[in-house]
Amino acid sequence: MISVDIEKKLKAYSGRQVLKIAAQFPTGSITKIYGPSGSGKTTFLKIIGGLVNPEKGKITVDDTVWLDTDSKTSLSPQKRKTGFVFQNYALFPNMTVQRHLEYATEDQQWIARLFAVGKLESFAKHKPEYLSGGQQQRLAILRAMAIKPKLLLMDEPFSALDPEMRLGLIADLKAIWKEQGTTVLIVSHNPMELDGLTERELYISNP
Amino acid sequence: MDLTPIALTLKLACITTVILLLIGLPLAYWLSKGRSIIKLILEAIITMPLVLPPSVLGFYLLMAFSPQHGVGRWLHEHLNLQLVFSFQGLVLASVIYSMPFMIGPIKSALQQLPASLAQASYTLGKTERQTFIKVLLPNIRASVLTAAILTFAHTLGEFGVVLMIGGNIPGVTRVSSIAIYDSTENMDYTSTNNYSLVLFGITFILVISVFVFNKYKAKSPLE
Numbered sequence: 001m002i003s004v005d006i007e008k009k010l011k012a013y014s015g016r017q018v019l020k021i022a023a024q025f026p027t028g029s030i031t032k033i034y035g036p037s038g039s040g041k042t043t044f045l046k047i048i049g050g051l052v053n054p055e056k057g058k059i060t061v062d063d064t065v066w067l068d069t070d071s072k073t074s075l076s077p078q079k080r081k082t083g084f085v086f087q088n089y090a091l092f093p094n095m096t097v098q099r100h101l102e103y104a105t106e107d108q109q110w111i112a113r114l115f116a117v118g119k120l121e122s123f124a125k126h127k128p129e130y131l132s133g134g135q136q137q138r139l140a141i142l143r144a145m146a147i148k149p150k151l152l153l154m155d156e157p158f159s160a161l162d163p164e165m166r167l168g169l170i171a172d173l174k175a176i177w178k179e180q181g182t183t184v185l186i187v188s189h190n191p192m193e194l195d196g197l198t199e200r201e202l203y204i205s206n207p
Numbered sequence: 208m209d210l211t212p213i214a215l216t217l218k219l220a221c222i223t224t225v226i227l228l229l230i231g232l233p234l235a236y237w238l239s240k241g242r243s244i245i246k247l248i249l250e251a252i253i254t255m256p257l258v259l260p261p262s263v264l265g266f267y268l269l270m271a272f273s274p275q276h277g278v279g280r281w282l283h284e285h286l287n288l289q290l291v292f293s294f295q296g297l298v299l300a301s302v303i304y305s306m307p308f309m310i311g312p313i314k315s316a317l318q319q320l321p322a323s324l325a326q327a328s329y330t331l332g333k334t335e336r337q338t339f340i341k342v343l344l345p346n347i348r349a350s351v352l353t354a355a356i357l358t359f360a361h362t363l364g365e366f367g368v369v370l371m372i373g374g375n376i377p378g379v380t381r382v383s384s385i386a387i388y389d390s391t392e393n394m395d396y397t398s399t400n401n402y403s404l405v406l407f408g409i410t411f412i413l414v415i416s417v418f419v420f421n422k423y424k425a426k427s428p429l430e
Contacts, residue, residue: 046326049326049330050329051326051329051330076329077326077329077330078329078330078332078333078334080330081330081331081332082330083330084326084327084330086323086326086327088321088323090321090323090324090326090327091327092324092327092328092342092346093346094342094345094346103328103331103333103341104331143327143331144330146331147331147332
């Protein structure tokens with residue numbers, strides 16, 4: 001079980017606003033996070049991943065405290081080791097597709113399976129600049145999954161995929177997540193995009 | 208033509224560039240991350256040689272490392288090291304004088320990389336050092352090369368600061384720029400012309416190589 005209760009000041013056009021979220025995510029669940037632009041969805045994911053620090057709050061994962069501002073505890077992103085799919089993909093321009101996955105894991109069998117899931121086998125030697133938007137997005141998903149994370153945080157992960165590719169990929173991902181007991185939080189602007197994938201949802205309104 | 212000043216200049220430029228690469232990469236990385244009053248002050252100090260007359264810097268270095276005073280005396284007495292009027296002194300002065308040319312482009316390039324690149328590496332469990340070596344550094348390669356070439360070229364052209372701290376000792380501190388000044392003063396224009404042509408040629412090749420290398424790597428040749 002992942003338990004989150006945080007408060008974070010956000011910079012906004014109309015001044016400072018406070019993002020306040022208290023939520024729980026059962027282990028192995030898939031949750032859709034949605035809400036208007038600027039409501040703090042990405043910041044929420046980054047706080048869980050340890051990339052942004054909130055002013056106040058506590059995050060516990062099973063029996064481990066990841067963050068507790070009262071006791072000034074905050075595990076580094078390296079120790080939390082969440083899989084993170086960035087909205088802008090954050091692919092490494094110097095690495096080929098294959099190198100991206102090898103940077104994350106040494107398990108060649110797992111890499112081969114990820115290649116098959118993402119249908120990127122024929123692009124193994126390509127660098128990101130030679131991939132289409134959809135291919136880049138799939139690589140970002142595969143890289144995050146390469147570390148077999150217990151918690152996967154995905155920020156608009158399917159926005160550049162055509163419906164056919166998206167449905168096929170989601171089916172494969174769902175099977176892997178079930179197999180590994182991965183807890184998944186997915187931010188999406190388009191609620192229809194995740195139909196049939198998520199059983200839980202969290203709405204973040206403008207603070 | 209006596210080639211010793213040219214050889215000495217190239218030796219000084221090579222050593223300065225290597226030292227500044229070793230110091231500059233970690234320092235520029237540290238400066239590129241966030242802001243603090245200490246970083247601001249340090250950056251101002253590093254940038255000073257860009258605007259300060261070289262003779263002023265040379266004068267202060269001469270005072271600081273003179274064997275009769277403070278640090279210079281301590282170095283002389285305890286380590287038997289004399290920086291004034293020696294090649295080591297030239298290296299120290301060049302490192303300080305050329306530092307902004309190394310730090311500036313590298314720091315700027317690191318700041319232009321999206322923060323999410325390093326963040327993505329951290330979420331994969333990689334340390335800051337691994338992230339710097341495997342992700343950040345390869346993606347600022349063009350800027351590192353630019354910084355190294357600019358540092359090298361700038362060291363070739365140093366005059367005021369090396370004259371102040373090194374003087375004009377043949378084979379020890381008499382670099383090309385000082386040889387040019389010296390031969391002009393002695394009205395030996397042939398030597399002046401020869402040294403000038405060699406320096407002009409080396410500098411031109413260095414600058415053109417930056418432009419050619421960065422043509423496809425950066426938006427501006429000196430980025």
